[in-house]
Amino acid sequence: MNLGEFCENEAKGVVQSLVLDREKGELVKASGRVEKKIGISEGKTIAALKSHSEAERRRRQRINAHLSTLRNLVPSSDKMDKAALLAEVVCQVKQLKETATDVSERFFIPLDSDEIKVEIIAENAIDGTCLYRASICCEYMPHLLSDLKETINSLHVNLVKSEISTLGSRVKNVFLFTNLIDGGRATIEAREIFLSSVRQAFSSILDKVSAFPEYSAYPNKRQRISCFDSSSLLF
Amino acid sequence: MNLGEFCENEAKGVVQSLVLDREKGELVKASGRVEKKIGISEGKTIAALKSHSEAERRRRQRINAHLSTLRNLVPSSDKMDKAALLAEVVCQVKQLKETATDVSERFFIPLDSDEIKVEIIAENAIDGTCLYRASICCEYMPHLLSDLKETINSLHVNLVKSEISTLGSRVKNVFLFTNLIDGGRATIEAREIFLSSVRQAFSSILDKVSAFPEYSAYPNKRQRISCFDSSSLLF
DNA sequence: ACTTACACGTGAAGC
DNA sequence: TGCTTCACGTGTAAG
Helix, strand or coil: CCHHHHHHHHCCCCCCCEEEECCCCEEEECCCCCCCCCCCCHHHHHHHHHHHHHHHHHHHHHHHHHHHHHHHHCCCCCCCCHHHHHHHHHHHHHHHHHHHHHHHHHHCCCCCCCEEEEEEEEECCCCCCEEEEEEEEEECCCCHHHHHHHHHHHCCEEEEEEEEEEECCEEEEEEEEEECCCHHHCCHHHHHHHHHHHHHHHHHHHHHHHHCCCCCCCCCCCCCEEEEECHHHHC | CCHHHHHHHHCCCECCCEEEECCCCEEEECCCCCECCCCCCHHHHHHHHHHHHHHHHHHHHHHHHHHHHHHHHCCCCCCCCHHHHHHHHHHHHHHHHHHHHHHHHHHCCCCCCCEEEEEEEEECCCCCCEEEEEEEEEECCCCHHHHHHHHHHHCCEEEEEEEEEEECCEEEEEEEEEECCCHHHCCHHHHHHHHHHHHHHHHHHHHHHHHCCCCCCCCCCCCCEEEEECHHHHC
């Protein structure tokens, strides 16, 4: 029922509405409760309708403003319709994410998602000693590095190499180490147990970081990258 | 005028339409041309209206499908309304692009936008010889490298170093060189002329690449990065 | 004339 | 109840 229709029918004191019935393909009465008590507050109703349509107008403007912002961000998306623009945005986001992941894995850049990875990356053919790689990517917090150091120490591993890289407030740490305790005599089960204990140790750090109140509160930060070998610095 | 309104007025052989006048804040007649010849093709009109509303329905579905795809791509955007979702997407795209640019500049990764950069990066304090850095980022095409080689040769520069990196089908080349011809005696104007001649030479390569029919046709490619020093390989 | 895309006002549903 | 969001059918203009 549009505004014009309402006022027109208001005079008769009744509201009738016909709609297109999609299944039957014909016009039908809109509903059963078409009778209404009218005449008391036409002004109020009109005012409500007016504010409603104005609110809806504002909503559309908000959405379209974001869409045109996206248009500026996406190259050569002028004269694309809304659907095509959104399709293009989907592609861009996917591709950017994929690139970011690739770059991150190869070049050791911290991403925005927290992550822990612990894996065996090499096995000594002679004595069966394993080389492990453990990485943690998270938001920076005070004492993060000393916590990590403590964790590594408590695991009683033979640290081969450690690296840190930062991007904005994100930190990524990678550790290469061998297992001191069972070394070459480790069974597959023992290795799995060791892996999961390392994962657990790192996870508790991640929990601590997650619980830490961020003091950067998501600014439009200008991100800067730095990375270095911290083997000699930290440990 | 909605379908119900139309059919209702059709009986009277006239169409009246009231709309809310935003400036005056009151209801006014919609337009002057309210008289219509009706009774000839009601069926056709209804059919047209129906196909119209169905088309509009399909359009909405298309747009909403893309929006829900974006919802899945953006973390924790469940229960966001459309505007908030789009705002979040804008942020994500901006941040991803910024990160990509940072990473690209520092780690020498080709991005998706074609680019040429030629600049002086150092000047010899004694003889005034300049060290230049020229980079080109573009789509790969056959003979790109030999074209580049030819271009560099034709510029008669003293090539110090060249690097290539690729990401998917994108290629980025960086060249460090000094100017053989005028060397230390170059005036500021001569340097500018030299810079622009290098830019022009690279631009013609970029034009050639742009004109080249892509054979990758934008797949959802799994991008892989490789980069190497090509000084000894290429030149 | 037919299709297509957009803006609009409105009904319905969730707080 | 009032406010907000969404889907809908429609008016309208462009190709």
